[in-house]
Amino acid sequence: MAIHGTMMRFDVAGFHYPEHYLWLSVTVETHSCFLRCTGAVRCRRQVQTLEIRLPSGSVAVEVPPMTYKQVVIRSAGGSDRLEFESLASLPPELEGPTPEGCVDIRVLRSGVNFADTAVRQGLYASAKKYEGVNGTGFPIVPGFEVAGEVVGVGEGVSGRTVGEQVLAVSRFKCYASRLRVASHLVFSIPKGWNLSEAAGLPAAALTAAYALELGDVWPRKDHRDRSKRLLVHSAAGGVGSFLVQLAKAQGHFVVGIVGRQSKRELVQSFNADVVIHKEGNPKWKAEAVEAAGAPLVPGERSGYDAIFDANGVSTLSWSFENLGPCGRLVVYGFHSMLPKSGSVWASRSCCSVLYWLYLAYNYLRTPAFNPLDMTASNRSVMAFNLSFLFDFEVHKFVARFENILKLANEGKLKTPPVRVFPAPEARSAHDVLESGNSVGKLVLEFE
Ligand SMILES: NC(=O)c1ccc[n+]([C@@H]2O[C@H](COP(=O)([O-])OP(=O)(O)OC[C@H]3O[C@@H](n4cnc5c(N)ncnc54)[C@H](OP(=O)(O)O)[C@@H]3O)[C@@H](O)[C@H]2O)c1
Structure with a gap:
């Protein structure tokens, strides 16, 4: 690379398009100035070098060859169905x-979410609805969230x-080195x-925020409201981490349940009031009931104002039973319906009889809630899946995330x-x- 004048640094990011467009993002830094410019150049053929003229002279830069990388799933199965690919051009x-x-x-x-594993196994309804061919949900590039660098801004977009x-x-397509997305789904990275960390924020935090909204605990409408008693299952996971923190930011009493004892410390660091582990602790249920404290009204039943449960079959009935008056069970996942990787039930091919038996058995055991019981006991079951709500009330979705970003920027x-x-x-x-x-x-x- 020829360097003229007082130039210190010169970077070019170049991408070839099949129609011979070369998109440029050029950063020039000299002792006296910093210049960043972008543009599209039409080239007759793929170029390997590009001459850029500057007031101080000219510089020839090597254009890196275009590569597009993606992780694609072509059929349902175990983690071996995740195929990493490097392509010489962008998809159309x-x-x-x-x-x-x-x-x-x-x-x-690109953030990895538990839902991606369900997509891979062919069990995710919204993948079948929105991606792939003939309602199969395949082929699909999974993923719901990214962090990266803006390389192009369309007409009418301000602030980027x-x-x-x-x-x-994004609803899918995030396990790839390039994403094209509507501008209202793009946000600034929180300070620090x-x-x-940024790539791991949106899906889990938005799920947590929506779950808390359905649990009637976030955002708190009036700070004179009493703080509520909440129980969060899988509190050390992605969604769980944000559920605990957002609930604590609103001043609620939070009990976090985790599988392994080693996960306790993390949930304590989020200021959960009580943390209970399940593995090797046969008393975990009794401890959780006790943590809910005395009934609010003497003679009434005790229990939680809201319980957040993505376990599914393993805890749903227990969670419902442990709601207090007007309590809400918020259901947003079913991970215990699936075998854990490494267990005898899990199969890399997803075609094994054991795998399907496990799934069918747990499906049949998943409780159904009786509206008569719910009415008589003033307890409700709320349920949601965000990926079906993408196009629904976009302004609320954006406002919710802006609230989350505000808390992150304030260090809360x-x-x-x-x-x-x-x-x-x-894999x-x-x-x-x-x-x-x-x-x-x-x-x-992604590099
Ligand atoms: N409805 C929605 O819109 C929505 C959106 C995002 C996520 N989700 C759901 O929220 C849940 C959490 O998602 P996440 O991405 O944040 O995952 P995660 O909580 O980080 O990871 C999964 C955790 O679930 C627990 N678990 C229980 N049974 C399991 C099993 N059979 N296999 C694996 N893990 C099991 C484990 O924690 P413990 O042992 O400590 O409990 C595990 O660490 C998932 O069920 C996901 O599908 C729903």
């Missing part, structure tokens, strides 16, 4: 200039600039959060621990998440 839907109202992001980190680091939410929301896996090792990330032993968030790194 990402080609060309950024469309109106959209932002193009060079993805550097090329080169800026952002986080974004790194890219990996801590990032849970984040474990980073290189994108080609996506290991799924294996770890399905083992039931992970804490916090898991993230894939």
